[in-house]
Amino acid sequence: MDYSDKHRKINVTTDNVKIQATLRQLEQPISLFGEGPAERRKRLQNLISSLYDDEIAKVLRKNEEDDERVEDTKEGVA
Numbered sequence: 001m002d003y004s005d006k007h008r009k010i011n012v013t014t015d016n017v018k019i020q021a022t023l024r025q026l027e028q029p030i031s032l033f034g035e036g037p038a039e040r041r042k043r044l045q046n047l048i049s050s051l052y053d054d055e056i057a058k059v060l061r062k063n064e065e066d067d068e069r070v071e072d073t074k075e076g077v078a
Helices: 003-009 016-025 037-050 053-077
Strands: none
Touching (some): 016 037, 016 053
């Protein structure tokens, strides 16, 4: 699989808050000067496509764990 095939197969959320959170987890700036949500999503997609599969799995697993913690917190407050 070459770079372009892998790049096309990566699904990245369109939720800007989740995109920024993922960028932060990858120790990347959450926003660059003049960058809009579409460019930010594309930057994240490019960044993820350049990572190794095990690194991607680690980041995605962390995101899922964070989402579960947020849901648990919401349920505890209600």
